Amino acid sequence: MTQTAERYVGTSMLRKEDPALLTGRGTWVDDITPAGTLHLAVLRSPLPHARIDRIDVSAAQAHPGVVAVLTGEDVAGEFLAGIPCGWPVTEDIKIPDHMPLATAVVSHVGDGVAVVLARDANAARDAVDLIDVDYTPLPAVVDIEAAMEPGSPLAHEELGTNHCYTWPLATGDVDAAFAEADVVVRGRYLQQRVIPSPMEPRAVVVTPDPVGGGFTVYTSTQVPHFVRDILAAICGVSDTKLRVVAPDVGGGFGAKLNVYAEEALALVLARRLGKPVKWTETRSEHHQGTTHGRGQVQRMxxxxxxxxxxxxxxxxxxxxxxAYLQLLTPGIAVFGAFTYCGLYDFGSYSFECKGVFTNLTPTDAYRGAGRSEAAYAHERIMDDLARELAMDPAQLRLRNVHPRFLEPRTVPSGVQYDSGDYEACMRRAMELVDYDALRDEQARRRDSGDPVQIGIGIGNFTESGGLSPSKVAAGVRLQSGGWEQATVRMTTSGKVEVVTGTSPHGQGHETAWSQIVADSLGVHPDDIEVLHGDTLVAPFGRDTYGSRSLPVGGVAVHLAAGKVLAKATTIAAHLLEADEKDLDFTGGRFSVTGTSGPGVTIQEVAGAAALAADLPEGMEPNLTADHAFDPPNFTWPFGTHICVTEVDTETGFTRIRRYVAVDDCGVIVNPTIVEGQLHGGIAQGIGQALYEQATFDADGNPTAGTLASYTIPAATDLPFFELDQQVTPSPTNPMGVKGIGESGAIGSSPAVVNAVIDAVAHLGVTHVDMPATPEAVWRAIRAAGG
Incomplete structure (x- = not known):
């Protein structure tokens, strides 16, 4: 085993995870089928709102291979409670009951009504089609503005209203600011519903332990610890009897930051029948039964x-x-309250969010949750204000950004951003895209009457990453996030084992965490194994979401490694008969400063610690340390994204000609991983801006139920991304890191839509809603008389 003085943090080391994934040696939940497995299929409501009058399961029960057919009434006694809401944002919030299977009323298309258990998946799905249900249709509510009107149909009659909650925030004298203003600009922007669409749909396998009486739950999730704790609570199983494993997970994007009915059903049915139970989601089920993202009307x-x-x-x-409140549903919009002010410095701010029930698939987190919606609104209205003032939109932004700050600064929403250099970031993006030359080209094209016009769109943003401090902040009843746990231990052989409470689904934790520990302990990353996603191996953790993995979980790893090094230093000093303060540690080797005498490697120290034959008085054996890091504040990554579009004014077709992004995520551990995260996030933001929308008819029936009718951009639809980074370290953690997983999805959609509108603004177009499809742009041009 070689020692190394090389530094790994900040280098583009190839991902350790990739060889297995690229050669087909990954393990996904659907690969797991224990002997005797029963396959679960769910009968889902075809109606958005209806009373269940009768369920006849006789034909399904007689189908070959079927073991059991169960309705909501049949399984009701298996649950202590329904699917919980983990983020009740106000004291008076209204929370409807949400059992894993409906018993009296279905509330959205896709609501579970009954389940089939069969010896193979095809038999289970075929038998589901044989269940006969009589429904009495009830009025459905689809539009959130109409839902708040008197006399609107009620999503839940027992609540007496579609109004879920109202959450306000105000700082400064907003009314006085508006009274004194020379100009007031108002905008109404829509955040359409989007469907997360990870490469791997959801899946779960539950296996009973015939000896210990417990259960192992394999599930495609971002949050194995949440799954363990919530399933224990609602299914009446001790958390000590539940092992939750997230093996390789093919994307999450927020949709897998949840605990779903199918996970609870699989657990109670495995308990009831004493057999392994498996469910794998189809793509159409994903469109109906997995949470959607966004879904807002924004008035600003x-x-x-x-x-x-x-x-x-x-x-x-x-x-x-x-229709229901999933784990974080009511908090997503509220979470954005702190970033609608963006990078801009002004005195007064007010925010009010009203949550509204509809008879549609529940919403919840989607990449950039809350922050992406905020950035879209504040960047749209910055362009609207620039047009009203006849100012260049870049100059307007530069006039209003906060000055450079390296210590926490209170912003208009009342929270403290950690550090920022917004003007430098923005000017770098303008330099890379050659902003002035583009404006000159735009003027020439307009003068010549070219049918293809160019637009330049800016997406400035900051986001609350590093989710989150455990303590309640700024009145938010935050029930997630908080601390993160890590363990670092050196084995007898001198290898290093890292246990992390974060649970990756594509972020590259095994690589980045190895780089962090390699630098701390002077070993090679190949000698480090990172264990994660298994609550038996990592019993403590708060999992992965909200750009928290590195600034919370990675920092916990860094601090645990520091504790290991401190103990190793004490043992090395004892072995070398020297004072600790006289030791030098370089390249994984301890030596006495200023001497040429013998030294000792950290691997030799680990061996001595394991043998425990010659340790300092009172010291326990082994080189191992735990650390739980609870950050004092969020981190606040930021950036400027600039999109250049070419819009054909005769057809409305938009082509992205250039896309430049300058991001600041604090200290960078692995630049290639940062670029990969940005590529994925930007692609999702472009998808929302130009292509994606979960649509429904007036009665609440989905009209984009498959990927044939829900458009996701392909690689050929995306431009080359020109990326650059600057580094403004965060003062909230000892590594200075901030997080990058959601930034691309936050800065991209406003940059793209602003570019589309900018291309045709001279024709009188000042507004286009997402997705800005060719038809939508063409209609906007015609409506403006262009």
Missing amino acids: AVAATRDGKILGMKVELLADMG
Whole structure:
């Protein structure tokens, strides 16, 4: 085993995870089929709102291979409670009952009504089609603005209202700011529903332990610890009897930050029948039964002086909850409250969000949750204000960004951003895209009457990453996030084992965490194994979401490694008969400073610690340490994304000609991983801006139920991404890191839509909703008389 003085943090080391994935040696939940497995299929409601009058399961029970057919009434006694909401944002929030199978009323298309257990998956799915259900249709509510009107149909009659909650926030004298303003600009922007669409749909396998009486739950999830704790609570199983394993997970994007009915059903049915139970989601089920993202009507206003200085901002949101509150549903829109002010410095701010029930699939987290919606609104209205003032949109932004700060700074929403250098970031992006030359080209094309016009769109943003401090902040009843746990131990052979509470689904934790520990302990990353995603191996953890993995979980790993090094230093000093302060540690080797005498490697120290024959008095054996890191604040990554579009004014077709992004995620551990995260996030933001929308008819029936009718951009639809980074370290953690997983999805959609509108603004078009499809752009041009 060689020692190394090389530094790994900051280098583009190839991902350790990739060889297995690229050669087909990954392990996905659907690969797991224990002997005797029963396959689960779910009968889902074809109606958005209806009363269940009768369920006849006789034909399904007689189908070959079927073991059991069960309705909601049959399994009700298996549960202590329904699927919980983990983020009740107000004391008076209304939370409808949400049992894993409906018993009296279905509330959205895809609501589970009955289940079939069969000896193979095809038999189970065939038998589901044989279940006969009589429904009495009930009025459904689909539109969130209409849902708040008197006399609207009620998503849940027992609640007496579609109004879930109202959450307000205000700082400064907003009314005075608007009264004093020279200009007030108002906008109404839509965040359409989007479907997460990970490469791997959801899946779960539950196996009973015939000896210990417990259960192992294999599930495609971002949050194995949440799954363990919540299933234990609702199914009446001790958490000590539940092992939850997230093997390789093919993407999450927030949809797998949840605990779902199918996981609970698989557990109670495995308990009931004493057999392994497996369920794998179909793509159409994913469109109906897995949470959707976004779903907001945003009303926004800014007050400004004639020379473009913003004085105040008002935000009013209607947020679509869907039919039920999943784990974080009500908190997603509220979480964005702190970033609608963006990078901009002004005095007064008000925010109000109303959650609204509809008879649609529940919404919940989607990459950039809350922050992406906020960035879209504040960047759209910045362009609207620039048009009103006849100012260049870049100059307007530069006039209003916060000055450079390296210590926490209080912003208009009342929270403290950790550090930022927004002007430098923005000017670098403008330099890379050659902003002035593009404006000149745009003027020439307009003068010549070219049918293909170019647009330049800016997406400035910051986001609350590093989710999150455990303590309640700024009145948010935050029930997730918090601390993160890590263990670092050196084995007898001198190898290193890292146990992390974060659970990756594509982020590259095994690589990045190895780089962090390699630098701390002077070993090679190949000598480090990172264990994760298994609550038996890592019993403590808060999992992966909200750009928290590195600034919380990675920092916990760093600090645990520091504890290991501190203990190793004490043992090395004892072995070398030297004082600790006289030791030098370089390249994994301890030596006495200023001498040429013998030294000792950290692997030799690990061996001595394991043998325990010659340790300092009172010291316990082994080189191992735990650390739980609870950050004092969020981190606040930021960036400027600039999109250049070419829009054919005769057809409405948009082509992205260039896409430049300058991001600041603090200290970078692995630049290649950062670029990969940005590529994926930007692709999702472009998808929302130009292609994706979960649509429904007026009665609440989905009209984009498969990938044939729900458009996801392919690689050929995407431009080459020109990426650059700057580094403003975060003062909230000892590594100075901030996180990058969601940034691309936050900066991209406003940059793209602003570019589309900018290309045709001279024709009178000042507004296009997402997705800005060719038809939508063409209609906007015609409506404006262009």
